[in-house]
Amino acid sequence: MYREFVTVLRREYLKWVRVPIWVASAFVVPVLYLVLFGQAFDLDRLFPAGASGSVYVSRALLGAPDYFSYFAVGMVAFVTLTASLYSGTGVLFDKQLGIHQRIVATPAPRSALFAGTLAFRAFSAAWPAFLAFGVALAFTGVPGLVGLSVRPSVSPLGVGEILLAEALLALMFTALFLSFGYVLDSNEAYFGITTLLNLPILFTSNALFPEATMPAWLQSVTAYNPASLAVNVMRENLFATRGYPYPPEVYLLGLLGWAAALVALALYLSARSLRVR
Numbered sequence: 326m327y328r329e330f331v332t333v334l335r336r337e338y339l340k341w342v343r344v345p346i347w348v349a350s351a352f353v354v355p356v357l358y359l360v361l362f363g364q365a366f367d368l369d370r371l372f373p374a375g376a377s378g379s380v381y382v383s384r385a386l387l388g389a390p391d392y393f394s395y396f397a398v399g400m401v402a403f404v405t406l407t408a409s410l411y412s413g414t415g416v417l418f419d420k421q422l423g424i425h426q427r428i429v430a431t432p433a434p435r436s437a438l439f440a441g442t443l444a445f446r447a448f449s450a451a452w453p454a455f456l457a458f459g460v461a462l463a464f465t466g467v468p469g470l471v472g473l474s475v476r477p478s479v480s481p482l483g484v485g486e487i488l489l490a491e492a493l494l495a496l497m498f499t500a501l502f503l504s505f506g507y508v509l510d511s512n513e514a515y516f517g518i519t520t521l522l523n524l525p526i527l528f529t530s531n532a533l534f535p536e537a538t539m540p541a542w543l544q545s546v547t548a549y550n551p552a553s554l555a556v557n558v559m560r561e562n563l564f565a566t567r568g569y570p571y572p573p574e575v576y577l578l579g580l581l582g583w584a585a586a587l588v589a590l591a592l593y594l595s596a597r598s599l600r601v602r
Contacts, residue, residue: 326434326436326437327432328436329434329437329441330440330441330444331441332433332441333406333433333437333438333440333441333442333445334441334444336441336532337415337441337442337445337446338445340415341445341449342598345401346536348593351408351449351452351453351456352453352456354404354407354453354535355400355404355456355457355460356456356460357459357581358400358404358457358467359397359400359457359460359461359464360470360586362396362472363393363396363400363461363471364393364471365396366392366396377530379461383455384426384537384568385535385537385538386467386487386535387535387560387564387568387569388560388564388565388568389560389564390564391471391474393461393471393472393473394461394473394474394475394564395535395560396459396533397457397458397461397473397561398458398473398556398559398563399440399531399532399533399556400454400457400458400461400532401454401457401458401491401555401556401559402454402494402530402532402535402552402553402555402556403527403532403552404453404454404457404590405451405453405454405491405494405495405498406494406498406523406526406527406583408449408450408451408453408454409446409447409450409495409498409499409501409502409525410502410519410523411502412446412450412498412499412502412503412504412506413502413503413504413505413507413519414506414512414515415442415446415506416442416503416506416507416598417506417509417510417511417512417515417552420510429598429599435596435599438599439503439591439592439599442503443496443500443503443588443591446499446503447492447495447496447497447499447500450461450495450498450499451491451492451494451495454491455491455497458473461473462475475563475564476563476564476565479562479563480562483562483563483573484490484562486558486562486573486574486577487558487562487563488561489558489577490554490555490558490559490573490576490577491555491559491595493555493577493580493581493583494551494552494555494580496584496588497551497580497583497584497587497588498551498587500584500587500588500590500591501587501590501591503591503595504520504590504591504595505518505590505594507595507598507599508594508595508597508598526550526552527552529543529546529547529550530547530550530552530553530556531547531550531553531556531557532552532553532556533583549579551579551580551583554576554577554579554580554583555580557569557571557573558573558580561573
């Protein structure tokens with residue numbers, strides 16, 4: 326199984342590097358969001374000036390020093406979700422070109438075929454998120470731009486929790502959208518479903534907007550959104566922990582539950598497509 330898994334990984338890698346615009350867009354899009362949306366949409370300016378305004382900002386942003394810092398960490402979830410939307414397109418194109426049928430006809434274990442594709446697609450969804458995080462940190466040294474401000478010291482445990490949260494987020498969303506590529510046969514159906522899911526997942530999370538600005542019913546939904554769980558882990562470790570009802574480990578457990586459920590669902594949905602017919 327290991328040999329087949331590595332072979333699938335290599336195939337996915339070669340498909341990726343042979344389309345430079347794909348790699349370049351994964352680099353440019355997060356930067357554009359940080360430069361345009363992040364710098365232009367500054368919620369801090371909407372709060373009253375003075376000490377009372379600072380207290381309100383601090384409460385609403387749950388310890389983040391400013392809105393851009395709050396937004397930049399949320400961009401990690403946003404970029405991961407956006408990048409994972411296209412996870413199933415490679416399977417769709419393989420079906421249309423007849424390649425998928427030849428791959429399935431090989432004696433390679435079905436689990437290796439799925440796991441190899443999932444592993445590389447999850448990686449390709451995760452690295453732009455870390456890029457966005459690094460660019461936001463670099464903005465602190467650019468005159469005229471607001472940058473990501475974090476507390477002076479983040480523990481090694483905190484760094485590990487941040488990496489694990491991002492890995493789980495990329496894994497679960499990639500598995501979900503990859504399974505749609507196996508189940509569906511038309512591009513229109515695939516993009517229709519992914520587009521339908523994208524905005525509800527994003528806007529029922531606290532990735533871009535503080536929960537304090539949401540109605541009570543939406544706050545209840547936001548608390549269980551996997552994107553919110555991942556972002557909470559990151560923000561609690563990067564900013565002063567204030568206002569969160571649970572420690573990061575509890576949110577990580579929730580993410581593990583989501584990841585297990587979505588990967589299991591993806592395996593179930595893709596099993597039929599991976600059978601020899």
